[in-house]
Amino acid sequence: MPRRRRLETGTDWIQLTTTAADWKAADPALLGTMLAELHLIRAFEETVLALAAEGLVHGPAHSSIGQEGGAVGSIVGLRSTDAVNGSHRGHHQFLAKALTHVSGAAIDPRDPVTPEIQTVLQRTLAEILGLAQGYCRGRGGSMHLQWFEAGALGTNAIVGGGAPMATGNAWAQKHAGTTDLTVNYFGDGASQIGSVLES
Known part of the structure; x- marks a missing residue:
């Protein structure tokens, strides 16, 4: 019979x-910008799910409904030269990241859809x-969204797969002498993946 011992992190x-x-x-202007981004992202996600239900999304459509706050709150203060990469x-x-890039982190919640924001959406x-x-060019789909100009390194279909890319980008930023930073997002399922721990 195997022995079992509960492990806990420190x-x-x-x-x-x-x-x-x-x-x-x-x-108030920052709160208005954050509110606008939250609403835009939620409406976008609802549209994607509606299109997927109609069979118009050819491949997976991994929704992030309910997670908008973490993204908006952690990104709205970043510069375009700061980088993020996400999960699947x-x-x-x-x-x-893209909305903050094109808006300069200033969106009027009363009229949020400018031509630049419409283009991003x-x-x-x-x-x-x-x-x-x-x-x-339509090759990435739902899980591989990337726009370097905005600082969006890309989302990733591999559990914990973004951590090595984020680490490499942060290393390049440091060695280029910038004050830029890189934010890596991953879920609890990736917290014990080797690539995350090694990165």
């Missing part, structure tokens, strides 16, 4: 919550639908 879990003082000090469920990460949808107008 890392403490910490919960962060906002206070009334945080909300009072928050920049990374529409929200890609869109948050259209090209992203085209990529997911496999159309040539997409960022990767």
Whole structure:
């Protein structure tokens, strides 16, 4: 009979919550931009799922509904030269980076769809639908969204597969003498994958 022993990490879990003082000090324009991005990403995802239900998405359409806040909150303050890469469920990460890039992190929630934002939404949808107008000419699809100019290194279909790419990009940024940074997104399923731990 095998022996079993429960293992635990030595890392403490910490919960962060906002206070009334945080909300009072928050920049209304930034909050409006974040709200606009959240709504745009959610509407985009709902559209993708509707098109997938009609059989118009030829391949997987991995929705990120419910995860928009983490992407918007962590990306809205980044520069275009800062980089992000995401998981296979990374529409929200890609869109948050692309929307922040074209808007300069300033979107009016009363009228959020500027011509530049419309182009981002259209090209992203085209990529997911496999159309040539997409960022990767329709070859990447839902799981391989990439736009280097915006700092979107790409989403990845491999569990934990983005970590080596993010590490390499961060190394290149450091050795180029920049102050740029790279953010890598992955889920709990990837936290024990060798490529993540090694990166």
